Amino acid sequence: MALVIGLGTIDIRHVSVLASAQQKAETTEVKIDNFSFGPGxxxxxxxxxxxxxxxxxxxHTVVSxxxxxxxxVLDTDEKFSFTFSKAGTYPYFCSIHPKMTGKVIVQ
Known part of the structure; x- marks a missing residue:
């Protein structure tokens, strides 16, 4: 399918595929509070x-x-984000407080 605009055309098949892929991306939050990661x-x-x-x-820090x-080093209310593209298990810890640990399992 093509859309005619002025003197050119745009193939909108690729636009809809890109929009669908972006809608499927998820974001999840882990809170660092009281010397723990939640959820662990x-x-x-x-x-x-x-x-x-x-x-x-x-x-605190978040270190794989x-x-x-x-x-x-994350001060109060600061954030760190990472996108997990491959399946696997990703253990992590706080380098300042090594007894603080967590794990992300990617399917």
Whole structure:
């Protein structure tokens, strides 16, 4: 299908496919509060963006144990986001408080 505009045409088949793909992308939030990640284990489909937000009064980080992602030091209300494109299990921790751990499972 093509749409005629002025002197040119636009193939709108590709536009609708792109819009559908963008609508399927998900965003999920993990709260950092009281020296813990909540939820501690999160299961998401591939393509999901996970956003961690620090709700504690002290700084924290979000660091993959396998080096896949690493945030800067997050002060209160600061955020860090990462998009998980591949299936797998992604354990992470706070480098300032190593007993704080979490895991993202991507299907």
């Amino acid at each position: 284990t999160l299961t998401v489909p591939a393509g999901t963006t996970v956003t961690w937000i620090n709700r504690d009064d002290i700084p 144990t396998e080096g896949v992602f690493k945030s800067k």
